[in-house]
Amino acid sequence: MSVLRHLDLSANFFNSTIPDWLYSFSHLQFLRMASNDFQGMISSAIGNLSNLITLDLSNNELAGILPTSLGDLCNLKEIRLSSIKVGGNISQVLNILSGCTLDGLETLDLSSSQLSGHFPDAIDQLKQSKNLVFLYLSTNSLFGYIPESLGVLSSLKVLDISYNNLSGPFPKSFGQLAKLELFWMTQNSLQGDVSEVHFANLTRLREFAGCKNHLVLKVRLDWIPPFQIEIISLISWQLGPQFPLWLHSQKNLWGLDISNTGISDTIPTWFWNLSPQLYYLNLSHNHIQGEIKNMPLVFHDSSVIDIGSNHFYGRLPHLSSHVRALDLSNNSFSGTIFHFLCYRMDEEKDLVLLNLKGNLLSGEIPNCGMSWERLEFINFGNNRLTGKIPSSMGSLSLLKSLHLRNNSLSGELPLSLQNCTDLMFIDFAENKFSGSIPAWIGESLPNLKILILRSNKFHGNIPKTLCALISLQILDIACNNLLGSIPRCFMNLSAMTTRQNSVGQMLYGPGTFIDNPFTGVLENALIVMKGELVGYSTILHLVRCMDLSDNNLFREIPMELMSLLGLQSLNLSYNLLTGRIPENIGAMGLLESIDFSVNHLSGKIPPSISSLTFLSHLNLSYNNLIGEIPSSTQLQSFDESSFMGNNLCGPPLMDNCSVKNGTPTFGNKRGKGGGVEVDWFYVSMALGFVVGFWGIVGPFLFNKAWRFVCFQLMDSMWYKFYDFICMR
Template sequence: MVMDGSLRSIAITLTLFLWLLTIVTLLPKLCSGEFEVRCIESERQALLKFKQDLEDPSNRLASWATTDEDCCHWLGVVCHNLTGHVHQLHLRSVPPSDDQFTTDDQYGAQLEAYKRSRLIGKINPSLLDLKYLTYLDLSYNDFCGTQIPKFLGSMGSLRYLNLSNARFGGMVPHQLGNLSNMHYLDLGGNYGYNLYVLSLQWLSGLPLLQHLDLSYVDLSQASDWLQVTNKLPSLLKMWLSGCYLGFTPLIPNINFSSLTTLDLSSTTLENNLIPKWVFGLHNLVSLDLSSIGFHGSIPIDLQNMTSLRHLDLSYNFFNSSIPNWLYNFSHLEFLNLGSNNFQGTISSAIGNLTSAIRIDFSGNELNGKVPRSLGNLCNLREIRFSYNKWNQKIFELLESLSRCVSHGLETLEMNDARLSGHLINELGQFKNLVVLSLGYNLISGPIPWSIGNLSSLRSLNLETNQINGTLPQCFGQLSKLEYLNLDSNILEGVVSKVHFANLMRLTTLVASRNRLTLEVSDKWVPPFQLNALYLRSWILGPKFPLWFCSQKHLEFLDISNTGISDLIPHLFWNLSSQFTYLNISHNHIHGNIPHIPMLLSMSSVIDMSSNQFIGSLPYISPNVSFLDLSDNKLSGSISHFLCYKMNEVKHMKFLNLRKNLLSGEISDCWEMWQSLFALNLGNNNFTGSIPISIGSLVALSYLHLQDNKFSGKIPLSLKNCE
């Protein structure tokens, strides 16, 4: 036995020596980057089988090819840097952005791009061969309403599983309760696909769970949801948005001692009242109770939750004044009371929210003036006060923000003679402010020069107010500005290149329906590259602004009613393939419209109506959904336009060719125009009979053929256009 012990010791020593020798040999290569770990062949084959069950319209997984044998280099695949085993799969699709820098048109374009980027299909069981997989993210893809695979419950190494917004349906498999190592579980956002549970008892098998998102999972039959989640010892964050919670049974003790984040937004609560157990969560840092249907006043019991840093009560029906005790939340960083019916004025006590970073009071009935004490909130980065009834001069509102000043400011020019020299010196640089949204109010007066001192501003929204005077040249100082919206005010005067001198980051400029005149030379090259430009009703003409041709990323352009009486240069037509929205209507633009058959963004809108275009109709990309060429001088046949690429489905929904000089018979080529909702061919010189194939337009709601020279019988096929 002694000899056996000695041999065992020698064997252990030898094993340790060989292990250390291996480490010493590999360490220099690892440090120098010479040693490259390749993926395991069986795991590479498993990934290829997984890919086979997926459609990939945008070819995201092009790197997942048999020609590249090392799967550790494939998109979304992360391998362990020593063993080569696949540890993580990052296959999330990127959803569209809905932040303050995105217009509705831009969001629509992003949505179309996102739809094309999604992986579609089902999850192949070959993932079971990835024995060491700890992280799996398949969110924002399209699994076509299929059930979450039960076999995922056998992947015991998983610590992170994200299947959110991936269009899963049916019952959530209880086998997920076998994933005892799980820290992060997100099944949320599968809205509309009837993802449900009968019981949440399986959650008891996840003692390490910290993050739980069941948003839009139907919990109406899971009467045990509170009892089960209340016993999860490690739970930190819980999202139950849109879960149809309904009746919540009373439980004697609330054990959510570690819970810091709770989201009950858009769910159904008994009697539309905040459950009393919520008020006992004194360690809660984030509470979202938006879109639940609360009425009356904010419950006073909420005032004891003084640890809150994030409070969202938006999209309810609160119709009282904002209670003063709410302003005592000294730790509050994010406060959203938007889209309610709050009334009255804002108390000067708002100055107590000294930790506030974002305040959103938009979409209420608040009136009066913004209190000067708002200027005490020197950490503010976002102020959203749009859609209220602020009746205030804009320079007074900016004065309210003047407490957090940068001393040593020398001089400022102001374009309002009523401002005193003392106020001019008081207005300093609001260094933290990133978003200022004051649209849709009763704000009036000229814009003061001091606005140029909002040195960190990225988004400024002053749309639909009563702001008058000229546009101060100090806008050219806002070097970080990305989004500027001055739409629908009473601004007038000349805008020059000085106004844009340092706006190198500007991507969106919305300033339609003002009385402004742009005066720049033909050789001017702007410092910015815009994505969206809306200048309707400005004076831009009579020449066509050549600087548009320098904008390589322009997708949304509205220069309607801008006094242009010119030919459009070929350089501009060359940009047509990048447009999602183009409106050059109500000008005096003449010449021919070139063919636009190249690929435009899906659901593109083109409005060239009320000009003086001549010649024949152009070929148009099938991706255009709205085309208005009415009130021009276009002539000739419509046949080549209708019958262009007969085998290609057209996505046109609105087609207006009214009031031109078009003639001849209308070809029988309507079968591929199935999406048409409105068709106007009136006030032309068409002859012959109405083609039978118009009856194939089953989505048609508006048909205008008046003031032509049609003859013959009205086709019976029109009865299909119900």
């Protein structure tokens, strides 16, 4: 054991401190202990390992400043300390390594190590590292500019300074790093112009990720870069308005992201034959125009294409069967989708994600879903589609997300959809779907998290089978013709009964390849929250809400509903609900929005509502509520409109009240002589009624057309009331 030279303990489950006996292996040259749960500080006894060439302690729970003895290890060529809690100032860390260690170092990885400090000072300290080849400083809190002295690190092949707080211009000395192959500076605050001189000697550059800075690329129209790039990401740079012609010279591209770069040109014909191995293409969020008859690019297996949020028009293009994710959303593509979905039905399709949202597509969804059996995510929302959901949609057994919002689709939901047992997200809002809400939704879709059926023509009772959806966190069935009572078993919706958890974001399919490979496309949803339609994406997994508004639901609000302690929004407005507001509503401590307006609720506002400290939207208007509004800073901060149309008093209403036998009464006013004083308020009300009555009724007596419309409306209201009485 004393002559041990290689020790690799990586990727185990060690969760102790680093044992002292380890430092007795004086002949050890390669020590790898990455991806464990080692804790505590790195001992100064590490200085005993004088022959050490490689030290890898990354991805552990180690914390604290590095021991000074680490700087005495003169043979060290590779130090990897990423994702441990080194902390402190980077200059202090480099000071410790500034002995003989830094002279011969080839690899230094301090990424995600909670470091701060002035970046120019750090580069100055690294000048003595003439042999430094790999430098990783990403995901820290380094600030300042990138100094021109960066060019001194002439041996660098890989440099990663992404996800810091760097600012200022991009240094021209970057072009002197002739050996540089991979460079990442994503998510900083660099600004200014970048010209040809910045790339002058970068003949070996293969990857360049500079996205999400504030840089402008200013090069000649005929510029030919000295490199043959493989992956390049310039998200949020200013490249336009012209399409970057220098891309014509790049024949090895397999990852290109120039989204949100101000391009308003058309795509040159040569672009579609650019590279035989293109794997990732993102041109989204520009103003690119024109028609795409097809995509002749020979895409690599499982490729990703995103040209969404542009101004493309015409028919949907044919595409390679190798495409895995396709986003054509928010353009002006028109026509039917028949030729697109039913093209070469005999081919095996790799498509996992298909986003056609926000176009001008019309016609029916064709019944050829069986040829797209790998699809997991479909978004056809905000188009002009008509007809029914085809039964073949049920053959997509891997489907997880289905968006059909804001079309003119009709008919009942097909029974075949119950075969899509992996479904987690359904958004069928703003269509013309009819029939009852199918019971099989609760019986066959156990993973459902989001169910949005608002603004359709569904009728009948709310199926109690929905109570089996224990993962459901958003239920929106508002603006339909539903009737009956609110199911008491909603208390079983366990995802709504718990506080927000840390479950990861809702992602589908492959996403941005360059920065976060295969992280996927973020799910998004439109939800009425606090009286407004709000879009959620990055925090959608944290949202818990229930919207049953604008239906014909009657009877009382079930007490059991108050056990949904994780709800942030509860909307029961515009129904026929009766009885009292449940006394234990105050237990729903996370509620931010309550809307019970326009019902027939009675009794007092429960005092417990005062304990809802997160409440920022409340509407109890137009009910039969009585008594004094409970006192709390929260409730008194709401506008009067939150309580109008009731028999309530007390702040924030202007009416003062005294309570007698549980009912607010207003004292009689008497004049100075002891007689009853005329209350001109009530006199004016009477006069107002007379004037108002004849002002409204009078025209109907002389206008036949108006009279007919009025009586027709009253007749309709009577029949609705009669149906309601019969159903009870």
